Structure formats: C-alpha cells, structure tokens
Amino acid sequence: MIGFALFGCGRIGRMHARNLHAHPGAELVTCFDVAGPAAAAVAAELGVPQAQSVDEVLANPRVRAVFIASSTDTHVDLIARSVQAGKAVLCEKPVDLDIARVDACWQAIAGLQPLVMLGFNRRFDPSFRALRDRLAAGEIGRLEQVVITSRDPAPPPPAYIAVSGGLFRDMTIHDFDLARFLAGDIVEVQAMGANLIDPTIQAQGDIDAAMLVMRAASGALVHINNSRRCAYGYDQRIEAFGEAGMLQAHNQHPTTVEAWGGARTRAMDPVPHFFIERYADAYRSELDHFIDCVNTGAAPLAGFAEGREALRLADAALDSMKSGRAVRLA
Amino acid sequence: MIGFALFGCGRIGRMHARNLHAHPGAELVTCFDVAGPAAAAVAAELGVPQAQSVDEVLANPRVRAVFIASSTDTHVDLIARSVQAGKAVLCEKPVDLDIARVDACWQAIAGLQPLVMLGFNRRFDPSFRALRDRLAAGEIGRLEQVVITSRDPAPPPPAYIAVSGGLFRDMTIHDFDLARFLAGDIVEVQAMGANLIDPTIQAQGDIDAAMLVMRAASGALVHINNSRRCAYGYDQRIEAFGEAGMLQAHNQHPTTVEAWGGARTRAMDPVPHFFIERYADAYRSELDHFIDCVNTGAAPLAGFAEGREALRLADAALDSMKSGRAVRLA
Amino acid sequence: MIGFALFGCGRIGRMHARNLHAHPGAELVTCFDVAGPAAAAVAAELGVPQAQSVDEVLANPRVRAVFIASSTDTHVDLIARSVQAGKAVLCEKPVDLDIARVDACWQAIAGLQPLVMLGFNRRFDPSFRALRDRLAAGEIGRLEQVVITSRDPAPPPPAYIAVSGGLFRDMTIHDFDLARFLAGDIVEVQAMGANLIDPTIQAQGDIDAAMLVMRAASGALVHINNSRRCAYGYDQRIEAFGEAGMLQAHNQHPTTVEAWGGARTRAMDPVPHFFIERYADAYRSELDHFIDCVNTGAAPLAGFAEGREALRLADAALDSMKSGRAVRLA
C-alpha cells in the first residue's frame, strides 16, 4: 500500500483523488491546493486530511509518492522539492512550458536517481496500448507512416489559453508524446497553424487548428492534425501504416447501438465528450503502472525525459510554423 | 451469340431486355407482351422487332433461348411450349403458385431433357455468392445456423397482393431458395405470420410480416424474417454460423460516405430501394450464368427443381402457420 | 450504506462480492457458502467475517439485504427465509427450474410485500438498456420484430448440464426475459431444438442449439437463436425493427483496434469471452439499481414475477419443441 499526497484539487485532481481512493494498492494520505476550498472539497469527499502547506505534505513520512495535478507553473518546483524529500512523483503533463526551466529542474534532481513519471494518458489507453504492442510485435512489419487525429470538443476559455503556452505546448504535446511512443525519436518537424474557430484565440496570439508532419529517426513519417473544436465529441484516433498492413485505433462510442432509419443508417452516438470521460480507463491504468514502478523500482513508461522531449517538439513546431521552415532536431 | 426472345415487357422485363441488349454473348431477337404497348416500348428503345404472338416467337429459328418475365400465371404454359419448341428457358420466379400445375409442367417436359433455369437472383448476388463459396470451402466448418433477413421497402398494391399467392409464395420464396442454396434440403418448417403493417393486406387474407424456423437435412437450423415494409430501404442480409465462426453478408450502401455530427456519428445513407437496384449486379451475373449453360450444356445453378422445392416450402409454411404445427417434408 | 450478506461464494458469487465491496452505497457484512472454503476465500480476500449458517446470516441485524448466488436448487428456500427475516433480496436467475416450486415460494412471501429482484443482467447492460429506452421513446415507432442472438463461447461440462434444467431453462431464460423487456408479454411460442455440437449433451437428453419464434401480446414477433458454442466468443446481440426503422445492439470488442493486411481488412479482436467479462458493467449497474430500490422502495426493473414469466416461457418452449406445436400462453 503506497501512501500518496495529491497536489492540486481542481477538476483533474479530483478525478485522480477518486482513482487513488479506489485503488487497492494506494492510500490517499493527504491533499493540498493553494485554493483551500478545492482541497477541502476533496478532503471531505474522501475523508482524508487536508494539508496546509507543501512543506507539511513533504514532511509526512506516510507520503511515499506525490501526484502533481496543480497548475503547470508549479510543476518543476513541486517535482524538485518532492524528489529532494525522497518521494516518487507522478506529474500531469507538461513538465513546464519553458525548456530552460525543465532542464534546470532535471539538473537539480538528476543525481538523486528519482522516480518521476509524466501523466501522458494516451500511453495507457487500452486501445492505443494494444496498437503499440502489436506494432512492437511486428504485426505490420516496419512502421512507415503514422496519422494521429486529435480534436478537442470545444475551445477552452480565454483565461486558459492565456497560460496554456499555446496549442503546441498545451494540446499537441500529447500527440508529440504519442508520436514518440509509436515511432520513436523525432528528427524533423514541419508545422502549419491556422485560426479557423475562435477569434478570441487569435486575439491572444494563439492558433486553434494545426497540421504537422514529422520524420522519425527510423525514417517513418508522422502526421498530426489538431482542432480546438469538434462537433461530434472528442476525436482521438491513430492510424499506423507499415510494410505489411495497417492498424487503426478508432473512437469509442458510449454504447454499441446502431440506428437505421429513413434518413440514415448505421448511425451511432457521438463520442465521449472530453478527456475525463475518454481516458477514464487510461487514468486508472496509468496509476496502476506508477504504483508498479514504485513497488518494483522499474522505470516508468513515460519518465521525465518524455516530458522534456515532448516540449522540445512543441518548441520546434512553433519555430517551424513561424519560420516556414522544416526544423531539424539534433 | 445466343438469340433471345423476351416474354413480358413490364418493369422487370424491361430491365432484363436492357441486360440482354448489353450482353456481349446475347442478342435480343424479339419481344412479346400481351399488352402490346409494353412490348412496343421495349422494341422501340432497343431497336428489336416486336412479336405479335407466342407462336411467332417460338417459330423464329434465331431464337435459341427465351426469357420469361411475364405474369406468374403464364409461366408453366410458356415454359412447356418453349421447351417443346426446342428453346432454352430462363424464367422469373415462381414457376407457378400451384404445385399441381408445376408438377404437370414438369411431366410435360421432363422427357425432353430441357434447360430450364429459374431466376432466383440471390444465388447470383456477388456477396451472397461469395458467402456461399466460403461456406463450401469450409471456412466456418459445419454449418449450424442460418439467419436470413428479407424486408421489402414498402407493401405492394392490393392488385398485386390479390394475385401474389400470399407472402410465402411471393416474397419468402426467394428466402426459401436461399435457405436451400446455403443449407441444402429442408425437412421441417415452422412459421408464424402477422398483420402489422397494412390493413388492406389483412383484408385480402394475407399477412405482411413473418418469422420462420426450418431444419435442414444436414441438421442446421434456419431462421427467416420477413416484412412488407422497411423504413431504411430493402433489407437483405445473411448470417451463417458454423462450428468455426460466422460469415455475414450485409446490406449495400450507395456510397462509402459516413457522416459524423453533433447528433450522431458513422451515419451512412439508406440502402438501395428495391430489387431492381439491389440486385442489379445479380441480374447481370444470372444472365452470364444462363448463357454459359446454353453454350456449354451445364446444368444451371437454379433449375426447375429449385423452383418446385421453393414452392413446396412455401406451401409447408402456409400449412404450419394455419395449423400451428411444425410441418415435416418427406 | 446498505449491509449485505452474500449466499454462494463460487465464481459468480465472488464477482458479486467484489462489486459489493467496491460499491459506495453497500457494505458486505458477511458471506456464506455450504462449501466452507469458498466462503473463506471471499472472506479473506475482502476482510469480512464468514458466517457458519444461513440462520446466522439472517439473524444479523446489520444485514438488510441478501445477494443469492448459490446453486439454483437453493434459491426458493433462501428467498423465502430471507424475506421472512425482513431482508431485501437480489437473487441470481433462475428462481427455480420448477414452476410449482416458484409458485409455492411466492405464496409463502407474497403477503409480506417483499422486495425481491432477479439478476437478469441483460436489463442492465448499457447498450441493451439504451436500445430499450430508445424503443420506449418511440424512435422506431411501433415495434414489429425482434431478433435476439445469444451464443455461449463453449458448452458447459456434463455435471452442469445435469442440473441445468436444460437449455431453455438455463440459457434461453435470459433471452426470454430480454424478449419481455423489449416486446412485453409473450402469448405464443414455437421452438425447434437441435444437437449439433456436443454428443454428451445429447446423451444427457438436452439440446445444444435452438431457434424460437414467439408472438408478443402487442403483435410483435420475436426470434431467438441460441448455441452452446461460438468460436469468436460470447455472441450477444439485439435487433429491434419497427415501423420507422431499426435499432441494433452489437457485440463489444475489447479494443477499438482494426487491422488491415494482405489477407483481410477491418479485422477486430474476438468478443469478450463469457458473461463475467461481457456483462461486467451490467452487474455493477444491476447492483446500483437494487440499492436504489432498497433505499427508495421503488419496484425493481426485474422482480419475482419476471423470474416466473421467464420460466413459463422456457416450459412452453420445451413443450413446443417436444410436441411440434405452437404453444399459446393464457
């Protein structure tokens, strides 16, 4: 039984709290949020004590692991302090929006041989994971092309956009990591962005749609398409194409019911609305994996380095979009 | 090049006339219909002479084969006279609505070793044919269960019902033959009919929906469901279940386009409206097969005996529905 | 928080025990099995005391509800004693294999206005439930035809067959209840059975495949097909056809991954192996519903009467199969 503390008790933090509470191998020991009422709500719902400070959390000897679900700008500090306090760390993506701060964080903790895992939920989705395992097993031979489709149901509010780091660092970052999960290291990035959906996003200097092409060190080509709006729900798909065939992971529908009528046939319901619903199984599986790592000392499927690489790709994409040039990564 | 005459120039006759006209191995030599203007229309469209009588057709030495698409009550007479005139015969289903007349027809022609083929179009549908070939090749091992779904888009008019012989002899007859095509000879029939759609059909003493269960000599069980109305088009499907798996033949959609929207996803268009559209390829393939039989002397995939057996099953179903008993066939 | 006792700690009992343990509104207070080690295993896994007798369970004032997952022949006795002890009852199907014993049970408890719910899991499957809700909402107008496909992955062992009551009372009973759930009361049953799979089942006087047709009081026709073996997994589907269209509930696949290769395209994995996997969500939802009924006094979606009606249909099917006659129910 691993004792956990939760940093950050907002929407996603609350979901993680419930998963921790329900997990047979975890015990939620305490929770903290700079917004006291958010932490109080989680504490009350799950019957755990609310901590008054980060220090209090880190001083608690029953806390062996921390789950960081607080705002992005707090991640590197919490990672470093938690590692220095001897805790294992599971941190929501991204590590940070600034690669210099990411590198400084790593400098500060690298010598401690820390267990730091990044919450890249796609790696733990049962269908995406099965697709990757079948790739690895050679089912379609050498991987040649990947198409990742990733469209959010609706644009976030302006306040979110303002601190998001932009579409590539906030949204595409998941797809960059997924690209690496499937195709390995990326050596070249081309990106094209667009403002098609929400003028307030443009006014804030961000884009709301993008298409990218990347080249992996293996030679494989990867396409990502993103949109901040999708009428039929949260569109999350993979297509992996290789010398011997293709594997696709499709959207999930809430039921298996198909309707046939005079106007249309085979119609199914829209797809689960957003990440909390779509990746519910993945979040549970991610927690399983982290607890296994804590218990066994195994390296996590998505470590600190994965967080750093995804951010580098986001920066490269931004550079490519602005310069109109393909960006090569060393 | 086989010279053909067409008997019957109504809607389906006209379609067959066009197929004959377009076929590289056939020549439409003449056509006849008791309704002169119908024959005149076909003659004019395709530039062939219109015959004034059956005798004129049968006396024409260029006519090696006849296509009988006239009304059901004329079939046995035309079959017998055509065979006696030395013609090969391709006749629309059914042979007749009265088994005694069917048997009398056969008595009259059996000694002539006739080439008589019945137009059971399902046997020539590319998907149904592929399914049957894969059954025969052993893909799912021993066949155990068959489910045939067969639903017309809309009920026929009362005048048609009046001379149709009833749902089993008119509509299910195709499914009886399809059952035999897939599962072989049938030894037991249970039928339940219902009036769910059109009160005028009930007033005429017929049913408009039915479900049947049959046992094949092989032991396989077969289910047929029929309806005289189907909101999404002409529903024509097969499911064959065996010891090693299942083969399904699904409906055909006019295009491969799928629509995803806020209310529904994966929606396709309704299915082709009725038999002329749905079995267009089958009718062409049926003609290919008949011409091959004429040229090579091979026995047709659906001979006179298939027409007789399908009618026997229709009679058995009617008996079962009325008596509430399973009917065993000798 | 409802205190529960579990009767029967075999495979399905253990699954229910885990669901009870995980449910926020339930507390598993104790468990009992005539096979002591089975109860001991559940008790140890979940940290609950193991009872030594039925009397001890029923005397426990913390037990407000009992979950009966013991062998079928114990159901009526446990139902009656539990109700008489003032407990709410959730009982696995079937009530019993003998309609006389079912009726006697009801006689004994009817005056107590008991809360007795039958574990007809299909009613709680999210897809089947959604289909039924959409029927009820009028999406396809009047219901005209239902096709229920229900095929087990592999035949049970001879010892199970010996006490199962036969295919109709053991396996089809779920489909009879599902037919009533969708189409309402049934007034006529035709059944045809077959021995296609396992000679030992035939040697025991049972069948291993069946096709049935039934008529509902509403006029709708219902087809059920059953098999004791299915190569691709546990085949559980519904097709509901009405005046305005069709609703289908399809099989569930473990992932959304499709494979395209040189030999075949669009291939997915086989379907979940058996009821524990296939109806995992349904079992949880069934428990939710029962707890709601205990808390609110609402009548359960599947009460004692549903258990009795399903058994009557099984008896009628057996009668029809043996006599070759359609059986009408009063």
Place this chain on the structure above:
Amino acid sequence: MIGFALFGCGRIGRMHARNLHAHPGAELVTCFDVAGPAAAAVAAELGVPQAQSVDEVLANPRVRAVFIASSTDTHVDLIARSVQAGKAVLCEKPVDLDIARVDACWQAIAGLQPLVMLGFNRRFDPSFRALRDRLAAGEIGRLEQVVITSRDPAPPPPAYIAVSGGLFRDMTIHDFDLARFLAGDIVEVQAMGANLIDPTIQAQGDIDAAMLVMRAASGALVHINNSRRCAYGYDQRIEAFGEAGMLQAHNQHPTTVEAWGGARTRAMDPVPHFFIERYADAYRSELDHFIDCVNTGAAPLAGFAEGREALRLADAALDSMKSGRAVRLA
C-alpha cells in the same frame, strides 16, 4: 452520338475503349497507337478501324472528340493538334510534366475556346462526388481540415519511374486535384518525402512515400499522405472536417461479407487492387460527363486549368521538399 477517336491503346486506353464502346452516347470511330499491335488489338476486339497516323485520325470528319490515353510526353502535342482540328479533347492526367510546355500548349489553343477536359478520375467517383456535394450543400458548415489518404498497392517498375516525373507529379497529382476539388485554391505547400519501400526508386532519385500539408485560400488545412506500397490494396480515402462535423469516404470492399472467427472478427476482404478496378465507376461517369459537355457546351468539371494547377502544386511540393521551406503560391 459522339464519334470518338482513341489515342493510346495500352492498358488504360483499352479500358477507355471498352467504356466508349459500351456508352449509348458514344461511338468509337477509330484508334491509334504508335505501337501498332496495341491499336490492332483494340481495333480487333471492338470491331473498329485502326488509324495509321494522328493526321488520319484528325482528318476524319466523324471524329468529333478524341480521348488521349497515350504516354504523357505526347499529351500537349495531341491536345494542341486535336483542338486545332476542331475536336473536343478528353485527356488522361497529367497535361505534361513541365509547366512551361503546359503553358505553351495553352497559349497555342486558348484563342480557340477549346473544350479540353482532364481525366481526374477522383472527381467522378460516386463516393467522393457525394462527399463533395454534401460539403457544398453545407452539411458540415465551413470546411476546416481535409485528410486525403492515397496509397498504391505496389511500386511501379523502374522504367515507369524513369519517365513519371516523380511521385508528386505522377501520383500526388491526383490528390492535389482532389484537394482543390474539395477545398478550392491552394496558397501554401509543405512537403516531406521519404524512401521507405523500394531502393531502386531511391537510386532513380525519386521518393516512395510522402506527407504534405497545404493551406487553402479559404483557410482550410489539407493533409495528403502517399505511399507506393500498400499491403491491403489500393487505399483511397477522404476525411473532410468542418465546424459542424465530419464526412469520410472510405475504401470499397469487393463484397459485403464479414468473417468472424476465433482469431479475429468483422474481417472483410482487401480492397480493389488498383485504379482500373477502384475507379471503374468513376471512369464511366467521367465519360458521361465529357459527353454531356460536348453535347451541351458546358464547361467540364476538370478543365485544362485544373491540369495546370495540379502540376503547379506538384512543382511547389518538390520545391518545398528540397528546400525544407513552406512554398507560397501567388
């Protein structure tokens, strides 16, 4: 009845010859090929006279239209001479591999107000056409993203590659035109190519896989992915994404048969092998359209300008791939 001459009697020329022969509104008057035996074969099969020279063809007053299916390097000359001889022209893609020659051709004929149609078969595919019509009808609102998948079953032989103009001008040219058909004029192109399949293609200085991103004048983003090899057949798909939803056109399967077995479920057959099979309907429909244009004087759906624009995009893609820069089109 339009009199046609066919230039080029190779594989695709022969297919067009058969379509011309079967078309009720066309008459194949004569055919010519620099390889005499190829023309002789078509002439013999269809019973038409073989011409001995281009001049003989163009001097034939019964020839109102020419179908140019000869090698690419002959196109501009045949277009110009045919137009100057007063013929309507249907020419296989591409116009030429050199934009200067294309422009010179247009200079030579522009004053004659010619009817020149390019054989961009995708525009006439029933599914792609339906998708585009539904876009135009506003079904998904403003178009935001297009994903075009276009993968050939197997690489062509070295001799073909040598004269092909390279992947972008030979293969992607269809997808460039399709992009314009769906999203309108293109203003920016980014391309990444790769050698993943056939070393002899690399040795010839060409690529065998590519991914592109383009921006339309409307703001929409378009992705194209290409491969010279595809294990499951000829992969031809469109995904159009807009503010109100998505339309997809999927691959066509030869039958509707699905197989379910112990290893996989829902498996269908591979998709039609190459363009002759996949676009059989499209080629017929293309011919219908051209004949309509000849008869009515209407402008063709794909005129000379479409041929020129597709080539410009191919040139831009090549430039982008070599320079690593996004290329803007005036």
